Amino acid sequence: MKPAPFDYVRPDSVAHACELLAADEDARLIAGGQTLVPMLAMRLARPAVLIDIYRLPELSGIRLEGDALVIGATTRQMHAERSKQVADSLPLLARALPWVGHLPTRTRGTVGGSVANADPSAEIPLVAVTLGAQIDITNPDGASSMPADDFFIGPMLTSVMPGDCVTAVRFPIWQQAHVGTGFHEVSARKSDFAFVAAAAQVALDDDGRCIAAALGIGGVGDRAIRLDVDGLIGERADSAKLRDIVAAATTVLEPTSDLHATADYRMRVAVTLGTRALQDAMADARGDARPNSGHHA
Amino acid sequence: MKATLKVNGRTTTIDVEPRKTLLDALRDDLGLVGSHAGCEHGVCGACTVLLDGDPVRSCLIFAVQADGYEITTIEGLAPAPGELSVVQDAFCETHGLQCGYCTPGMILTGHALLQRNPDPSRDDIVDAISGNICRCTGYGQIVEAIEFAADRLRKANAPRDLTGSDANQPHVDPAAATDAPQQGVLEAAEADTPHGGRS
Incomplete structure (x- = not known):
């Protein structure tokens, strides 16, 4: 086994996940794991606890809210790629998604995971910055939102604080004809x-x-x-x-x-x-x- | 930690460390060694399995995360013991493998593609297998294998229009009864053409 040992927990709500995350500074969230698991395999990351938020229903799904298409953080890249709502309302994201990793990584990789990972060459953060998306964040104190341009600081660096969980990305929809x-x-x-x-x-x-x-x-x-x-x-x-x-x-x-x-x-x-x-x-x-x-x- | 996995239609509960990947669990705990361990960090595609029909890298998911999915490994593709699936057979026909290390991943990826897209273009196929590395074939014959399998699957059991020109076409090649025994068993590739390609 390549990764160092860790404990695995699957919380039943985002609030519970944030509690667990805030309680242990060596805890990490895992969703699709397409970047985190390679880091674990190479032991570049050695968390004591993995908090699996992948199946929390409140974090997944694509919905229209006003002039924005809100994509839940753990919505799989593959599902966004195949979504008619994304194709209709966010053609730029639809065009970029086939460039994200490979199909077998998009199958598990999530939209929010790519954003939280903040790779400077990643396509989803690029679309988020280009369109001026808002990133929704929850922590034990409550929920907040910040512009993508403030969220991304540098390579693999974001404004996310310990105990924060990215919950959704709000992409503005252009209404022009x-x-x-x-x-x-x-x-x-x-x-x-x-x-x-x-x-x-x-x-x-x-x-x-x-x-x-x-x-x-x-x-x-x-x-x-x-x-x-x-x-x-x-x-x-x-x-x-x-x-x-x-x-x-x-x-x-x-x-x-x-x-x-x-x-x-x-x-x-x-x-x-x-x-x-x-x-x-x-x-x-x-x-x-x-x-x-x-x-x- | 307990993990309940449904692999190739059978549900098994195993006791594993959380850090054990699905790949290692399949190989070490379930004896399904057809999923190959290549890079073990998500680059090569040798460990590809299907989760609910979609290809994933089994080295990038822990066994404890894999409950509730229909997991299909290369062992689960064959229709019966001793038989090959259409995609597997196509890889044999077109020599779509040499050392065989990447082959289970390639076949499962090709299989998943053809489930969603029965008539893929060459670009679709190249795109689908772009996450699977092969160091022997140069990929040409792998692409050919998936094209060939697609062609066979499209033609197999295709419904006929009974009012049009198809109406009097036989469902079985009438010459097959005579030319097959005389000239030996047809290769499957030949069987797709009239008279097995023989005049």
Whole structure:
């Protein structure tokens, strides 16, 4: 057996889970376990207690609340990927989900788990930041919510405090008539960690002019970042300015070099993929046939 | 700690440490060694099993978490002792394996794909097995095996339109009775073509 020994408990409510979590600083929550179990196997994590929240009914499911689609933390990535509600209301998330891990990890991996894990190259946090999602958190003192941009601090670092449990992610739904999305990613192998990922969502008016635009870049810095592309407002899909707007916006990125890709490469790819994602999103919003393609370096 | 597992239709309760993965429990406690231990940290796919029909990595779930699911291992795919499932047989036909280490995971992943999508494109197949590593075949014959199995499953027991041109088509190839005994038992691959591909 590879992991160090631990005790295993399955609480019957979120409140009970938070109590257990707050009572022992060596306790960890486990849901899908697709990141935590490898860390246990390599003994990078050695919790004394694993608190299994995977089957708590109150944490699972997808529901509409006002202008937001609320996805329970332990909703499996696979179920979100197959959800008609997600496809209809959150096309950007629907487009990004097939890029998350592999099917056999999406089967157990959860939406909230990916958010809580805060990998800088992860797709679900990227979509959350791009759309300005809210992260719901419960602890023994009660429930609260914070914007995704405040939630993610750095690589595998979040604002979650000891005793906190992420309970749901609230993705805002754009209500405009013509909304389109685009998603591009470069990785070494299919569904491997992204060197760069770009997620874009735009809304056009009836004349095809942009009235709202969001672009997020993941994998480049220490967390996913939403860029300022408001320069696109009023522009059309064939705008020659598009690439310049993205290039100007990406100057805020702080790319890092590693074994797989240099900072310079990441920066160039961010501009290219960001431009493509926006072009795709505009074409999608106009109802054009739009290829969605990935790239493997 | 007690764990009640329903594996290949049979329910068994075992006593395991919480840190024992489902993979280790299947192999050590239940004697089902068809699920292979490769990387044991969720990278290679050799340990793939089906949970309620969907592929999962059995090294990334603890046995104590696996109660209440219908668990299917490679041993549970064959329709009867000594027989192979259509997907298993397709892997034999197309030489979709060499050393065999990745094969149970590949077959279960392919099986799960075909349960959801009877007519997958090559890209669908490549995507489905992208989480399973094979170091022998170069994947070409594995993809071919799943394409072949899909084709067979689509054709097997396909309903016929009795008012259209299918109406007078025989359900059994009338020549099979004569050409099969004379020329030996048809390979399953040949049996799919008229007269086993023989004129």
